[in-house]
Each structure stands twice: as structure tokens, then as C-alpha cells.
Amino acid sequence: MQWRVKKECHHLTWKAKGIVLVFLALSFWLLLLNAYGFLSPQKPVESRILVIEGWINDYALEESLRIFRKGHYDHMIITGGPLNAGYLIMNYMSTAEIAHKTLLHLGANPDSMSMVSRDLVWRERTYQTGLELKKFMEANFPKVHSFNMISLGAHSRRSWMLFRKAMPNYDIGIITIEEKLYDTSAWWKSSKGFRTVFTEGVGFLYSKFFFFP
Secondary structure, eight states: OOOOOOOOOOOOOHHHHHHHHHHHHHHHHHHHHHHHHHHSOOBOOSOSEEEEETTSOHHHHHHHHHHHHHTTOSEEEEEEOBOSSSTTTSSOOBHHHHHHHHHHHTTOOGGGEEEEEOOOOSSOHHHHHHHHHHHHHHHHOTTOOEEEEEEEGGGHHHHHHHHHHHOTTSEEEEEEEOOOSSOGGGGGGSHHHHHHHHHHHHHHHHHHHTOOO
């Protein structure tokens, strides 16, 4: 005599499925609303040194100079890397040089400015820039162990994290300049906003969980 074992299958009811779908939709919506804010933090520290990423747009450099003056900083350091295009017809070889010249044009005091440029690298360019900045700080400001850095929009959190990885003994603050090339409150509605936030989000996750210097 053969005994048959009855197998029980559990299925979600339509009501339960609806609740799950609503939960997933709300979670996705909250992610959209908060992604840009998470990637563009504001957390300055007490310091007299201001570090500016040289690749940022001209309007961001204008705002950086206003922050430098309003914050009564003593010195600004412009970081950057080699240009990918245009250097053959210009007298500049790095984004730091271009930003430096732009800030001079805006009225910055040349005596309160320095440049730090890294060599051409293919991986974690921001981290390598941080290492070059560390060398510069140790050589020129050996008693200083804190600074605020300025970056642009959704790139800020990744830059902040990688600079802290490169300079673990420094207290580093972050000041984010707001993006003006897309609506940051609805970044997913434009191709520029979507590409920027999505790319920076993926880049942050990679640097956070898969990059070990």
C-alpha cells in the first residue's frame, strides 16, 4: 500500500501581493527623492584651509571663491588631473591649472592659492589626487591636520570618502556646490540628471565596497 504525502503550497493572496507592490513602489520613490541629497552632503569642519576640486564648473568656482572669502580661510588649494582634451591648443595641462587661472580672473589673491596636480591614472583618480594632496600638505602645512573640500553635486560624497581614505589622519569636511545643469529635486526627469546621479551612485557603491587601497 502506498501512502501519498500531501504537499502544501503557500501563495501570497492578491491583497498581500498588492501590499508588497505598494511597499516596493514607495521604497523606490523614496530612493529617487533622497538619492541626490545623500550624494551631495554638507558637513564642513573648523579649518583655515579650503581645498577645491579643479574640475568643477565655472559657476561652482565663483561660489567657491565666495565661500573662501566669507569663511575667512587663509589658503585655498586647487586639485586636479591631466586634461583629456584641449591641451594641444592651450597653455594648460591640468584641470587644476584651468581652475587656478579662472579663480585669478575672478579676483582671487595669488598669494593665497596653491595647485596640486596628479599624474595620469586609470583607476580611482580622486583617491590618487588625495594622495598627492597629502604629500603637499605634509610638505607645506605640516602642522595642519584638517581642511574643508569643495566638490560639485552628486560627486561630492564619493570625493569626500576617497579623500578620507587617502588621508586617514586628517579631519576633512565637505561643502557641496549645488548643481545648476538639472533640477536636483527631480533629477530623474532629465537625461543629464539621471546619468549623473545614477553614475555617481554606482561609483560611490563601488568605491565603498570594492575599493581597498
